[in-house]
Amino acid sequence: MALLDSIKKAGAAAYAAGNPMAVMVGKVIKLNPLEVNVDQRFTLTEDFLIVPESLVRFEADLPSSGKLLIRTGLEAGDTVLMLRVQGGQQFVVLDKVVKP
Numbered sequence: 001m002a003l004l005d006s007i008k009k010a011g012a013a014a015y016a017a018g019n020p021m022a023v024m025v026g027k028v029i030k031l032n033p034l035e036v037n038v039d040q041r042f043t044l045t046e047d048f049l050i051v052p053e054s055l056v057r058f059e060a061d062l063p064s065s066g067k068l069l070i071r072t073g074l075e076a077g078d079t080v081l082m083l084r085v086q087g088g089q090q091f092v093v094l095d096k097v098v099k100p
Contacts, residue, residue, distance in 0.1 A: 022084040025097065028074050036080060036093070050085075050092045 026036040026044070034046040057073030074080070079097040084090075 020086045024082045024084060024091070026080050026082055026091075028076055028078045028080060031074065031076055034074070036082070036091075038082070044091055048089065048091055049082075050090055052093065055080075055093060055096065 024038050026038040029035050029037050029043065034049060034051070036044045036049060038044060051074070054071070055074050056071070057069075058071040059067045059069050062068050074093075074096070081094045081097050083092045083094055085092060
């Protein structure tokens with residue numbers, strides 16, 4: 001049993017060392033190019049960010065009334081919830097954080 005416990009502990013330690021994912025909160029400081037500051041420790045540029053379509057500005061051109069804003073997208077000052085991908089080289093922006 002001692003050998004099995006040692007293997008379990010070694011496996012758990014290896015998994016934890018890999019940092020598979022981490023949830024982080026950041027603040028959008030610049031839009032073009034996109035930059036997000038995380039915990040006032042470091043700033044991520046758009047090269048490291050994966051942004052879903054739902055957080056991108058979208059306007060529709062209507063023939064009768066011109067442009068119609070569908071989504072505002074991210075704006076400077078927005079707080080965002082992010083997920084660090086394994087290895088820490090990419091961050092998925094999950095959504096904006098709002099206060100009720």
